[in-house]
Amino acid sequence: xxxxxxxxxxxxxxxxxxxxxxxxxxxxxxxxxxxxxxxxxxxxxxxxxxxxxxxxxxxxxxxxxxxx
Amino acid sequence: xxxxxxxxxxxxxxxxxxxxxxxxxxxxxxxxxxxxxxxxxxxxxxxxxxxxxxxxxxxxxxxxxxxxxxxxxxxxxxxxxxxxxxxxxxxxxxxxxxxxxxxxxxxxxxxxxxxxxxxxxxxxxxxxxxxxxxxxxxxxxxxxxxxxxxxxxxxxxxxxxxxxxxxxxxxxxxxxxxxxxxxxxxxxxxxxxxxxxxxxxxxxxxxxxxxxxxxxxxxxxxxxxxxxxxxxxxxxxxxxxxxxxxxxxxxxxxxxxxxxxxxxxxxxxxxxxxxxxxxxxxxxxxxxxxxxxxxxxxxxxxxxxxxxxxxxxxxxxxxxxxxxxxxxxxxxxxxxxxxxxxxxxxxxxxxxxxxxxxxxxxxxxxxxxxxxxxxxxxxxxxxxxxxxxxxxxxxxxxxxxxxxxxxxxxxxxxxxxxxxxxxxxxxxxxxxxxxxxxxxxxxxxxxxxxxxxxxxxxxxxxxxxxxxxxxxxxxxxxxxxxxxxxxxxxxxxxxxxxxxxxxxxxxxxxxxxxxxxxxxxxxxxxxxxxxxxxxxxxxxxxxxxxxxxxxxxxxxxxxxxxxxxxx
Numbered sequence: 001x002x003x004x005x006x007x008x009x010x011x012x013x014x015x016x017x018x019x020x021x022x023x024x025x026x027x028x029x030x031x032x033x034x035x036x037x038x039x040x041x042x043x044x045x046x047x048x049x050x051x052x053x054x055x056x057x058x059x060x061x062x063x064x065x066x067x068x
Numbered sequence: 069x070x071x072x073x074x075x076x077x078x079x080x081x082x083x084x085x086x087x088x089x090x091x092x093x094x095x096x097x098x099x100x101x102x103x104x105x106x107x108x109x110x111x112x113x114x115x116x117x118x119x120x121x122x123x124x125x126x127x128x129x130x131x132x133x134x135x136x137x138x139x140x141x142x143x144x145x146x147x148x149x150x151x152x153x154x155x156x157x158x159x160x161x162x163x164x165x166x167x168x169x170x171x172x173x174x175x176x177x178x179x180x181x182x183x184x185x186x187x188x189x190x191x192x193x194x195x196x197x198x199x200x201x202x203x204x205x206x207x208x209x210x211x212x213x214x215x216x217x218x219x220x221x222x223x224x225x226x227x228x229x230x231x232x233x234x235x236x237x238x239x240x241x242x243x244x245x246x247x248x249x250x251x252x253x254x255x256x257x258x259x260x261x262x263x264x265x266x267x268x269x270x271x272x273x274x275x276x277x278x279x280x281x282x283x284x285x286x287x288x289x290x291x292x293x294x295x296x297x298x299x300x301x302x303x304x305x306x307x308x309x310x311x312x313x314x315x316x317x318x319x320x321x322x323x324x325x326x327x328x329x330x331x332x333x334x335x336x337x338x339x340x341x342x343x344x345x346x347x348x349x350x351x352x353x354x355x356x357x358x359x360x361x362x363x364x365x366x367x368x369x370x371x372x373x374x375x376x377x378x379x380x381x382x383x384x385x386x387x388x389x390x391x392x393x394x395x396x397x398x399x400x401x402x403x404x405x406x407x408x409x410x411x412x413x414x415x416x417x418x419x420x421x422x423x424x425x426x427x428x429x430x431x432x433x434x435x436x437x438x439x440x441x442x443x444x445x446x447x448x449x450x451x452x453x454x455x456x457x458x459x460x461x462x463x464x465x466x467x468x469x470x471x472x473x474x475x476x477x478x479x480x481x482x483x484x485x486x487x488x489x490x491x492x493x494x495x496x497x498x499x500x501x502x503x504x505x506x507x508x509x510x511x512x513x514x515x516x517x518x519x520x521x522x523x524x525x526x527x528x529x530x531x532x533x534x535x536x537x538x539x540x541x542x543x544x545x546x547x548x549x550x551x552x553x554x555x556x557x558x559x560x561x562x563x564x565x566x567x568x569x570x571x572x573x574x575x576x577x578x579x580x581x582x583x584x585x586x587x588x589x590x591x592x593x594x595x596x597x598x599x600x601x602x603x604x605x606x607x608x609x610x611x612x613x614x615x616x617x618x619x620x621x622x623x624x625x626x627x628x629x630x631x632x633x634x635x
Contacts, residue, residue, distance in 0.1 A: 001109070002105065004127055004259050004262050004263075007098065007102055007259065007263060008262065008263060008266050010098070011094075011095075011098055011263060011266065011267065012266065012270065014094055015091055015094070015267075015270070015421055015424075018087055018090060018091055018094075018417055018420075019087075019091075019417035019418055019420075019421060020417075021087070021417075022085075022087045022415070022416045022417030022418075023415075023417060026415060026416070031415065031416075034415075035411075035412065035413055035414060035415045036278075036282060036412050036413055037278050037281065037282060037413060038415070040278070040281070042274055042278060042413065042414075042415075042418060043415055043416070043417050043418050046274055046418065047417065047418075050270055
């Protein structure tokens with residue numbers, strides 16, 4: 001049975017990549033109406049963090065992987 | 069005259085970009101995929117109604133917490149934090165942590181070893197069929213009504229925040245829930261609740277991080293709140309000496325005895341919506357650890373609920389007002405504070421994640437209500453009262469159909485509330501009538517072997533009737549609040565606390581008096597159901613750092629330290 005944590009990993013990975021992509025796009029194409037603290041580029045580092053955690057979950061809990 | 073909510077269409081708070089929509093759609097696709105994946109693992113009654121009783125402590129614990137972490141809860145308490153300050157944190161700390169630890173260490177062993185499917189099921193074993201019937205019928209009825217109220221509230225929030233059509237929100241969310249719970253049963257509901265837990269934290273944690281950065285840290289935030297509101301908005305206990313010293317109009321007696329000792333204990337230990345998640349644990353250690361894990365995370369939920377409300381007080385340029393004023397003036401209400409903070413800091417992508425977190429919260433709350441309703445209907449109403457000779461396969465089919473019917477009743481309730489908004493207040497009040505007396509009945513049943521069936525039944529009935537009586541009294545004559553809450557300065561929230569306290573005491577007194585006048589059960593009949601007559605199962609010979617009691621101590625210590633820090 002596929003672990004629930006694998007589904008969590010998929011969710012974090014896909015959402016993280018989408019948010020990271022949107023953040024990077026905004027750096028090159030700044031929006032006309034910017035959110036408060038736009039200069040911190042929260043989308044980039046928050047999206048990157050989610051991507052890394054999601055990828056780790058996907059790898060560690062992927063179906064068929066034997067735990068040590 | 070009541071204005072139908074559907075006619076109130078304020079300007080939307082945020083606009084979603086393409087990437088935000090993709091994130092929302094991906095969430096719906098994922099929950100449906102989980103439901104379809106799990107459809108082959110819900111063929112027996114144990115699988116469909118109890119998730120096979122094979123959940124680990126972490127899955128059961130996060131699901132237990134998630135079932136309570138709905139979006140109404142998030143938005144409502146963020147609004148309360150804006151309105152009342154840090155006092156709202158009491159509902160997350162003293163109004164939750166002691167009860168969750170009590171459930172883990174004292175009550176869970178009894179629920180678990182009795183192998184009951186539900187809380188009404190335990191009442192049947194301990195007090196007999198009448199107590200179960202009262203509890204099961206009231207719970208089933210109220211659960212689907214509450215689900216409908218939540219569904220309508222979600223649709224209204226989506227209308228205000230995103231400008232979505234109210235019918236679209238109701239039908240898309242309810243059909244999605246109906247599909248994945250019907251296919252996968254409780255296991256599917258639990259899996260999606262754990263997913264929701266992660267989405268809520270991922271979607272909401274940025275607000276306090278960026279908010280504290282903008283406000284200049286906690287010390288500066290306190291100074292700004294003191295200037296814009298009052299110094300009492302950032303103190304948990306120092307203003308609770310009297311009703312007039314704090315913005316909530318309550319005192320420490322109401323918080324400690326009403327909220328912590330009765331309402332919180334009642335909700336966290338007897339509300340089947342949350343207890344069902346723990347009953348699905350794979351063994352006694354997991355069943356005890358699950359509420360402790362839930363309590364550990366619950367202590368930090370104020371970071372994503374209370375802190376955004378406090379930050380809203382300091383950084384938002386506009387002043388928020390009560391719901392009634394907002395409806396009349398077009399201003400933003402207290403309950404808008406979380407979406408406003410979301411829109412303030414979150415650009416494309418992050419905004420979609422935040423909105424998804426809210427939708428996930430609504431849907432998992434609805435799934436929790438529906439799965440609990442399905443179990444109580446099938447095992448505590450249909451099987452004992454209507455058809456006791458069905459096969460396991462028959463009851464699973466009944467569970468699937470009940471899921472669909474439960475969702476449809478919820479949808480009907482949502483449309484009823486849309487036409488008659490005042491119903492929402494009545495339904496929410498009705499739900500509170502049962503919690504405190506039920507706790508009195510269950511706790512006496514577990515701890516006092518002399519409690520009898522007639523005592524438990526009449527105690528539950530009288531406690532519930534006394535709660536309804538006090539509510540009706542204050543409704544008919546608002547000045548009666550001074551008698552219920554023992555102060556002319558008491559405000560609305562104080563009524564809930566004191567009403568619960570008195571109804572609990574009525575339940576306990578009636579149960580004790582009637583029990584002493586009626587014939588007790590024999591010790592043999594009570595084995596496995598009452599303390600002193602039951603060998604509480606051991607968690608096994610494991611290192612101390614793996615024992616539930618050790619982690620309960622750690623959680624209790626952190627809880628005490630947090631209360632002292634924010635005294």
